Amino acid sequence: MKDLEATTKIVTDWFNSGCVGNLIIFKGPNRNHAEIIIEETRKMREVGPKITAITTDLFAQMGASKLEINSGKDGTPDRIKIVRRIP
Numbered sequence: 001m002k003d004l005e006a007t008t009k010i011v012t013d014w015f016n017s018g019c020v021g022n023l024i025i026f027k028g029p030n031r032n033h034a035e036i037i038i039e040e041t042r043k044m045r046e047v048g049p050k051i052t053a054i055t056t057d058l059f060a061q062m063g064a065s066k067l068e069i070n071s072g073k074d075g076t077p078d079r080i081k082i083v084r085r086i087p
Helices: 004-016 049-064
Strands: 020-026 035-041 065-071 079-084
Touching: 004 020, 004 065, 020 049
Parallel strands: none
Antiparallel strands: 020 035, 065 079
16 A cells, blocks of 8 residues: 555656556545556567567467466466457
8 A cells, every 4th residue: 555655656656657548547545655556568579588489389389369468366376367369
């Protein structure tokens, strides 16, 4: 949870970083702090060869055209949503 000053700094830093994506800020009722979620889009050339190879292999093994991976409470991968095209 971030207060207004910390939230403003994060938004400013994100805006100036050249990031492509969405920034979601949620403040609940009667709260002085906010949750911040960044949904980021990156080109594969920006993540490096190791991540590119792992991602390419995962797509191939799943036969996927789109993947969404979510972590569980302990932060490790817990669920994967796979979108496939039917030939």
